[in-house]
Amino acid sequence: MAKPVPLLKEQTNKETEILVTHDTQCPFCSVQCKMQLLETKSKHRTSYQMIGKDNPTSKGRLCVKGMHAYQHTLHKDRLSHPLLKVNGEFVPITWEEAYETMTSQVKSIQREDGNDAMAVYGSASITNEEAYVLGKFARVGLRTKHIDYNGRLCMSAAATAASASFGVDRGFTNGLDEIPFSECIVLVGTNLAECQPTLMPYFEEARKHGALIIVVDPRETTTAKLADIHLKLKPGTDAALANGLLKTIIEEGFTDEVFLKERAEGFDDVKAYLASISLATIVNQTGIKEDDLIRAARTFGQARSGMIFTARGIEQQTDGVMAVRNFLNLLIATGKLGKPFSGYGAITGQSNGQGAREHGQKADQLPGYRAIENSEHRSFIADVWGIEATDLPGKGVSAFELFEKMDRKEITGMFLVCSNPVVSNPKADFVKKAIGKLKFFVAVDLFLSETAQLADLVLPTTSFLEDEGTMTNVEGRVTLREASVEPYGESKHDWQIIQDLARALGKEKYFSYTCAEDIFNELRKASKGGIADYYGITYKRLKNGNGILWPCPTLDHPGTPRLFDQTFHRANKKASMVVVPNEAFVPKEAPSPDFPLYLTTGRELAHYLTGVQTRSSPSLLARSFESFMEIHPETAGAYGIQDQSFVQLTSPQGSLVVRARYSDKTRQDTVFVPFHWGGQQNINRLVSANLDPDCRMPGFKVSVVKAEPLKQTR
Ligand code: SF4
Numbered sequence: 001m002a003k004p005v006p007l008l009k010e011q012t013n014k015e016t017e018i019l020v021t022h023d024t025q026c027p028f029c030s031v032q033c034k035m036q037l038l039e040t041k042s043k044h045r046t047s048y049q050m051i052g053k054d055n056p057t058s059k060g061r062l063c064v065k066g067m068h069a070y071q072h073t074l075h076k077d078r079l080s081h082p083l084l085k086v087n088g089e090f091v092p093i094t095w096e097e098a099y100e101t102m103t104s105q106v107k108s109i110q111r112e113d114g115n116d117a118m119a120v121y122g123s124a125s126i127t128n129e130e131a132y133v134l135g136k137f138a139r140v141g142l143r144t145k146h147i148d149y150n151g152r153l154c155m156s157a158a159a160t161a162a163s164a165s166f167g168v169d170r171g172f173t174n175g176l177d178e179i180p181f182s183e184c185i186v187l188v189g190t191n192l193a194e195c196q197p198t199l200m201p202y203f204e205e206a207r208k209h210g211a212l213i214i215v216v217d218p219r220e221t222t223t224a225k226l227a228d229i230h231l232k233l234k235p236g237t238d239a240a241l242a243n244g245l246l247k248t249i250i251e252e253g254f255t256d257e258v259f260l261k262e263r264a265e266g267f268d269d270v271k272a273y274l275a276s277i278s279l280a281t282i283v284n285q286t287g288i289k290e291d292d293l294i295r296a297a298r299t300f301g302q303a304r305s306g307m308i309f310t311a312r313g314i315e316q317q318t319d320g321v322m323a324v325r326n327f328l329n330l331l332i333a334t335g336k337l338g339k340p341f342s343g344y345g346a347i348t349g350q351s352n353g354q355g356a357r358e359h360g361q362k363a364d365q366l367p368g369y370r371a372i373e374n375s376e377h378r379s380f381i382a383d384v385w386g387i388e389a390t391d392l393p394g395k396g397v398s399a400f401e402l403f404e405k406m407d408r409k410e411i412t413g414m415f416l417v418c419s420n421p422v423v424s425n426p427k428a429d430f431v432k433k434a435i436g437k438l439k440f441f442v443a444v445d446l447f448l449s450e451t452a453q454l455a456d457l458v459l460p461t462t463s464f465l466e467d468e469g470t471m472t473n474v475e476g477r478v479t480l481r482e483a484s485v486e487p488y489g490e491s492k493h494d495w496q497i498i499q500d501l502a503r504a505l506g507k508e509k510y511f512s513y514t515c516a517e518d519i520f521n522e523l524r525k526a527s528k529g530g531i532a533d534y535y536g537i538t539y540k541r542l543k544n545g546n547g548i549l550w551p552c553p554t555l556d557h558p559g560t561p562r563l564f565d566q567t568f569h570r571a572n573k574k575a576s577m578v579v580v581p582n583e584a585f586v587p588k589e590a591p592s593p594d595f596p597l598y599l600t601t602g603r604e605l606a607h608y609l610t611g612v613q614t615r616s617s618p619s620l621l622a623r624s625f626e627s628f629m630e631i632h633p634e635t636a637g638a639y640g641i642q643d644q645s646f647v648q649l650t651s652p653q654g655s656l657v658v659r660a661r662y663s664d665k666t667r668q669d670t671v672f673v674p675f676h677w678g679g680q681q682n683i684n685r686l687v688s689a690n691l692d693p694d695c696r697m698p699g700f701k702v703s704v705v706k707a708e709p710l711k712q713t714r
Contacts, residue, residue, distance in 0.1 A: 016042065016043070017040055017041065017042045018040070018041045018042070019038060019039070019040050019041075020038075020039040020040075020041065021036050021037070021038055021039075022036060022037040022039065022465060022484030022485060023036055023053070023482050023484060024036070024037060024464060024465055024481060024482065024484055025464070025471065025479065025481040026062065026065065026066035026069050026351070026464075027069055027125065027351055027463070027464035027613065028065045028066065028069065028351055028608040028613075028614075029065070029195060029196050029349065029350070029351060029474075029608065030171070030196065030347070030348035030349060030350060030351060030352075030353050030354065030473055030474035031057055031058050031196050031198050031199055031473060031474055032057065032058075032351060032352075032471050032473040032474075032479055032481075033052060033055075033057070033058035033061065033062050033063075033066050033198055034052070034053040034054070034055040034057075034058065034060075034479075034545060035050050035051060035052050035053050035062055035066060035069075036050070036051050036053050037049070037050055037070050037465065037484065038050075038051060048070050048074075050062060050066060050067050050068070050069060050070060052066070053545070055479075055545055055546065055547070056176075056177075056477070056546050056547065057176060057473055057474075057475060057477060057547070058198040058199075059198075059201075061197075061198040061201070062198065063197035063198055063605070064197075064605060064606060064619075064620070064623065065605075065606065065607075065608060065614060065620065066198075067619075068617045068619040068620050069464070069617075070465065071616070071617035071618060071619060071620070072446070072447075072463070072613040072614070072616035072617050073446075073463040073464070073465050073466075073488070075447075075616040075617075077447055077448070077616065078446055078447060078460070078463075078488055078489070078491075079445065079446060079447060079448065079458060079460035079461075079489075079491065080460055080488060080489025080490055080491060081093070081460060081489060081490050082094070082095055082097070082098035082457065082458065082459050082460065082490075083448075083457070083458040084097070084098070084101060084456070084457055085455065085456050085457070090448075090458065095490065095492070095500070098457060098459060099500055099501060099504040100504075101457055102415075102440075102442055102457060102501055102504070103501070103504045103505055105413065105439070105440040105456075106118060106142065106413060106440070106505065107505075108439075109412050109413040109439055109440060110142070110413075112412075113412050115142065115143045115144050115393070116144050116145050116146055116393070116396075116410075116411070117144075117410070117411055117412045117413060118142045118144045118146065118411070118412075118413045118414070118415065119144065119146040119147070119402050119405070119406070119411045119413065119414045119415070120134060120137065120138040120142065120144065120146065120147040120148075120414075120415050120416075120417075121147075121148065121149065121150075121399065121402065121414060121415070121416045121417070121419055121421060122134045122135075122147065122148070122149035122150070122356070122361040122417050122418075122419065123149055123150050123151075123350075123356065123417055123418040123419045124149060124150055124151035124154060124155070124350035124351070124352050124353045124356035124357065125350055125351050125352060125356075125418055125419075125609075126352065126356065126417060126418050126469075126494055127352065127355075127467065127468075127469025127470060127471060127481070127494075127495075127516065128352065128355040128356070128358075128359055128469060128470045128471065128472060128478070128520070128523060128534075129469045129470065129495055129516045129519035129520050129523065130417070130469060130493075130494040130495045130498070130519075131149075131352070131355065131356040131358075131359050131360065131361045132359040132360055132367055132519060132522075132523045132526070133495050133498050133499065133511070133513070133519050134147070134360075134361055134417060134494075134498055135147060135359060135360025135361050135365075135366070135367065136360065136385060136510070136511075137498045137501070137502050137511075138393075139360075139385075139392055139393055140385055140387060140391075140502070140507060140510050141498075141501065141502035141505055141507045141510075141511070142415075142505070143391070143393060144393060144396075145363070145393035145394050145395065145396040146363070146396040146397065146402060146405070146411060147361060147362075147363060147396055148361070148362060148363045148396060148397065148398055148399045148401075148402060149356065149361040149362065149399065149419070150350070150399060150419045150421065150424055151350060151353055151356050151357050151361070151362075152362070152398050152399035152400075152695075152696060152697065153316075153399060153400075153424055153425065153697065153698060153700070154312065154316075154348070154349045154350055154353055155315070155346065155348050155349065155350075155353045155354075155357060156315075156357075156398075156692075156695035156696065156697045157314075157315035157316070157317070157320030157321045157323075157324055157692060157694075157695050157697045158310055158311075158315050158320075158324050158346035159346070159357055159695070160321045160694050160695040161320075161321050161322075161324035161325045161328060162324075162328070162344070162346060164321075164325060164576060164578070165325055165328040165329075165332070165575055165576050165577075165578075166328070166337075166344075166563075166564065166568050166569060166570070166575055166576075167531075167568050167569030167570035167571075168369075168531050168563065168568075168569040169346075169357075169369070169531075170354070170476035170532070170550065170563060171345060171346050171347070171348050171353075171354045171473075171474045171475055171476050172343070172344070172345040172346075172474065172475045172476060173337065173338075173343035173344045173345070173562065173563045173564060174307070174340075174341070174342070174343035174345075174561070174562050174563075175475065175549070175561040175562065176199070176202055176475055177202075178307075178340060178341045178343070178562075179202040179203060179205075179206055179307065179341075180202055180205035180206045180208075180209055180211075181206070181209060181305070181340070181341045182206055182211055182303075182305050182306060182307045182341040182342065183210070183211055183212070183303035183304055183305045183306060183341070184211060184212050184213075184214070184299055184300050184303035184305070184306040184307075185203060185206055185211055185212075185213050185214070185306070185307050185308075185309070186213075186214045186215075186216065186296075186300060186306070186307070186308040186309070186327070186330075187203075187213065187214070187215045187216065187217075187223060187226075187227075187309050188216040188217075188238060188308065188309065188310045188311070188313065188314045188327055189216060189217060189238065189310060189311050189312060189313015189314035189315065189701070190217075190223065190309055190310065190311030190312075190313060190347050191217070191219075191221040191222065191223045191311075191313070191602060191603065192223045192309075192311075192347065193221065193222035193223040193225075193226075193605075194221070194222055194223070194603055194604055194605040195311070195347070195349065195603050196347060196474065197605070199347075199474070200223075200226075203226060204226070207226060212228045212229070212299050212303070213226050213227050213228050213229075214227060214228065214229045214230075214231065214296050214299060214300065215227035215229070215230045215231070216231045216233060216238060216241065216313075216314070217230070217231075217232065217233075217313055218232055218233060218234065218235050218313075218598075218600060218666065218667050218670050219232075219600070219630075219665055219666045219667070219670075219672055220232065220665035220666070221665070224665075228299070229292060229295060229296045229299065231286075231288050231292060231293070231296060232287075232288075232667060233286045233287055233288050234285070234286055234287040234598070234667070234669070234670075235598045235600050235667075235670055235701060235702045236317055236319075236589075236598075236699075236701070236702040237285050237286040237287070238313075238314040238317070238323045238326075238327075239319060239322055239323035239326045239580050239582075240282050240285045240286050240582045241282065241286045241288060241293070242323070242326035242327050242329065242330060242580070243274060243277065243282060243326060243580065243582055244279055244282035244283070244286070244288070244293045244297070245293065245296060245297040245300065245330055246270065246274055246297075246326070246329055246330055246333060247274040247275075247277070247279065247282075247297075248279070248293065248294050248297035248298070248301070249297050249300070249301040249330070249333060249334060250271055250274060250333065252297070252298065252301060254297075254298070254300075254301025254302060254334060255267075255301075255333050255334060255335075256333070256334055256335025256336075258335070259332075259335030259337075260332070260333065260335070263335075263337075263338075263567075263568070263573075263574055263575060264332050264574055264575045264576070264577055265572070265574045265575070265576055265577065266576055266577035266578055266579075267332075267333065267577050269577075269578075269579050270329060270333070270577045270578070270579050273579045273581065277582055279293065279294075281582060282582065285582065287667075300330065300334065301334060305336065305339065305340065305341035305342045306331075306334065306336045306341075306342055307336070307341070307342060307343055307344070307345065308327050308328075308330065308331055308336075308344055308345075309344070309345040309346075309347055310324050310327060310344075310345075310346055310347070311346070311347040311349070312349060312602065312700070312701065313600075313602070313701060314327070314701075315346075315697065316697060316698070316699065316700040316701045317692070317697070317699050317700075317701050317702055318690045318691065318692050318693075318697075318698075318699035318702075319692060320692050320695065320697050320699075321692055321694040321695050321697075322578070322580045322694075323580070324346075325578050325580060326578075326580040328344060328575075329577050329578065329580070331343070331344055332575045332577050333577070337564050337575065338562070338563070338564035338565050338566070340562075343562070343563075343564075345474075347474060348473075348474045349603075349609075350609065351471060352471045352472060353474075354472040354473065354474065354476055355470065355471055355472030355478070358472065358527075358532040359523060359526075359527070359532075363395055363396035363397055363398060364395045364396075366378070366381045366392075366526075367381060367384075367523060367526035367527055367530070368526055368527030368528070368529070368530025368531065368532050368533065368534070369527075369530050369531035369532040370530050370531075372392070372394060372395050373394065373395055375389070377530075378392050380526075380529075381526060384522065384525050384526045385510060385526075386509070386510065387510070397696075398691070398695075398696030399421070399425065399696075400425055400426065400427075400431075400689060400691060400696065400698055401691075401696065402414075403421070403425065403430070403431045403434040403435070404434070404689075406434040406435060406437055406438060407430070407433070407434040407437060409437060411438075412437075412438055412439045412440075413438060413439055413440045413441070414435070414438055414440075414441050414442070415442050415444075415501075416441070416442065416443045416444065416445075416451065416452075416455070417444045417461075417494055417498075418444060418445060418446075418461065418494065419451070420445075420449040420450055420451045420452075420609070420610040420612055420678075421435075421451055422435065422450050422451045422454070422678075422682075423449075423450050423451070423610035423611075423675075423677075423678045423682050423684060424609065424610050424675070424684065425684060425698070426684055426687040426688060426689050426698040426699075426700060427653055427684075427685075427687065427688060427689040428682050428684040428685040428687075429653070429654055429685050430689070432454065435451070435454050436454065440456050440457075441454065441455045441456050441457075442455060442456065442457045442458075442459065443455035443457075443458050443459070444458075444459045444460075444461050444494060444497055445458065445459075445460075445461060445612070446460070446461060446463055446491075446612070446613070447612050447613075447616060449610070449612045449678075450610070450678040450679065450682075459492075459497055460488075460489065460490065460491040460492070461491055461492065461493065461494050461497065462487045462488065462491045462492065462493050462494075463488065464481065465483070465484055465485045466483055466484075466485055466486065466487045466488065466491070466493075467481075467483055467493050467494070467516075468480075468481065468482055468483035468515075468516045468517075469481060469495075469516045469520075470516075470520060470537075470539075470542065472550070473547070475549060476549050476550055477547040477548065477549045477559075478534060478537050478542065478547055478548050478549075478550060478552075479542060479545075479547035480539060480542035480543060480545075480547075493516070495513065495516060495519060498511075499511040499513060517539045520538075520539065521538075524537065524538070528553070529553075531551070531569065532550055532551065533550060533551040533552065533553045534550055534552060535552070535553055535554065535555075536548075536552035536553055536554045536555050536556070536557040536559075537550070537552050537559075538555070541555075549561050589688060589690070589699065589702050589703050589704045590704065591669065591704050592704065594706065595650075595651060595652065595704035595705055595706050596669075596704075596706060597635070597669060597670065597671055597704065597705050597706065597707060598667075598669055598670040598671070598702060598703070598704060598705075599649070599651065599670070599671055599672075599673065599683075599686065599687075599702075599703040599704065599705040600670055600671075600672050600701050600702065600703075601672070601673055601674065601675045601683050601684075601687070601700055601701065601703075602672065602674060602675065602701075603674060603675070603676070604624055604674045604676065605623075605624075606620045606621075606623040606624040607620065607624060607674070607676035608676070609676070610675070610676060610677075610678065611676035611677060611678070614676070615676070615677075624676075626659060626677070626681065627658050627659070627673060627674060627676070627677040627681040627683070628658060628659050628660070628661040628673070628674070629647055629649060629658045629659065629660050629661065629671050629672070629673050629707065630661050630663045630665075630666050630671060630672040630673070631647075631660055631661070631662065631663065631666070631671045631707065632662075632663065632664055632666055632667065632668045632670075633662045633663075633664060634668055635668045635669070635671075636660060636662060636707075639707055639708065639709070640709050641660050641707060641708075641709050642660065642709070643660060643661065643662040644659060644660065644661070645659070645660055645709060645710070646658070646659055646660075646709075646710040647659070647660045647707050647708065647709060647710060648707070648708045648709075648710050648711075649671070649673070649686065649705050649706075649707050650686075650705060650706050650707075650708070651686035651687070651688070651703050651704060651705045652688065652704070653685060653686050653687065653688055653703075654685045654686055655686075656680055656681060656682070656683070656685055656686065657680060657681075657710055658673060658681055658683075660707075671705065671707060675700075684700070686703060686705060687699070687700055687703050688703060
């Protein structure tokens, strides 16, 4: 709660000012920068300032989003009471009325349509405790198998790839402090400078120490300015590019034969496949010049240490899992794992992208990164929860597939927590239509987001300043975010809402927490012995602000900064290489005379996810107040599109209007549009619903469109 009032100060006008400091963490990206909110109160006004606080990850740095993160929490549009839709209008109701409504609707739906007719849709922006209790609520409270979350659209490809290659998925295999000493760094589809800006100094320092940096991206992003070699590939051809790099590395003798013999499997098959393909094919497929490809391969192959980082650019594709695995092949082939300054990093996007995928929100997962289809894992969690393993539902479906089930009326009710799927999902108009078919829809949120507006019942939740809990950052470091101000209006913490609903449904026996720490202590037991073992982590240990890197199996364990020193986490202790055929990576979406351009999407500096919070911050909105389409001037000229004019952008899914912005930093066959905007400017209305076959990630990064000047009508 709020810190003691530490300071009284006399100003020149003799007015007394009271300064209150609030310790917190930024609610936005996965760096989870520690910071302090300074609240200065006087008789006539209260002012605020965010100051970065030293910690091992961001070292006191903040980006523009963090500096203004308090603004949305004070916004006049924040929800302060439960709202029920009556005759198309929201009216305030009491919490008791809200719980009664939800309980009777859920019982009715499950009586008529079965337990699995209720879906739960979670978030990677909530705390570990809330992710854990939401997973338990779905399985024990509602007894439905249908739970998934928005992290499916964000990190699932990297998570699946790392689990398959290494047997464990933790964001970074090494501590951040090793980056500045790595000799060669490959950044694949990541725009750190805009998405995780406070991590940039690690890479800038590496450059100062002489590291060579290779950036793989169709756009010349702010991050690409760091690059010694920028491989500006055609969208969707990352896996083929990795084949070209691997082929050169093998043929020029840069592989680590001892590592391959002792610590890896599958190399011979990969080598045989690569011998059967030509670099010319890869050059043609990727659009990368052979000289550049060979130079990049030699640079990485010759370096004594090296790291590869991937993010949404490579992962949000219909073949994202295999594309990431092919870059992991590169690390394995050159033995750049389990050693100082060598390793892999999946640069998670959302604030709790790592922790939220470890503790049971995914359709196929139980806490501690246990698998819902593994009978041993089911029994372990059933024991912790005090239920029979046979009462645990099985595996459900992925985030987008939940909406397909709603469209078919197989799912008829939804409980949504802190997410905005009508903006974040592909084929967004379809998602909106599918939600419209539900018999009952409850949304928990800070604001009436584009999705919450569709709900029958909206429940107000607390902001990051008000809600205590742990988060697991991009490194896999578990941190404690303290609550520092009282809940706004009648809002409640997510975990309180979930618990109250479970109790209203008659499940009080399983939900009797008095605070977030109670939940964490149960989570610790549930994760004990699992891949993501948090057992040795306690609130008391986290209070020093430094966090602990999992696995941390005992109370005296220091945490694990570097993974794979001795073994990988697969059954045979070896890393797994896999053949990734080039032909599998022809993107499902290819330009045609009707849709001649690639569309790729991403973030910009001032905004976060679907913008519900950052668009409610006046300072951030002022920096970027509308969407745009970045287009190469020569491409624009060919289509008669003027700089700063409105453009009709059309894909096979639909059409929208957006302002053109000339940029010679993007490929001539590709346009870029950010994904932070709803309504008419929601770019996901144009993205198709093709999914990765393994992780069910939609192919956000490769769509096809046509761009035309908007016809003016009077
Ligand atoms: Fe730090 Fe990310 Fe917040 Fe920026 S958005 S302050 S980098 S946590």
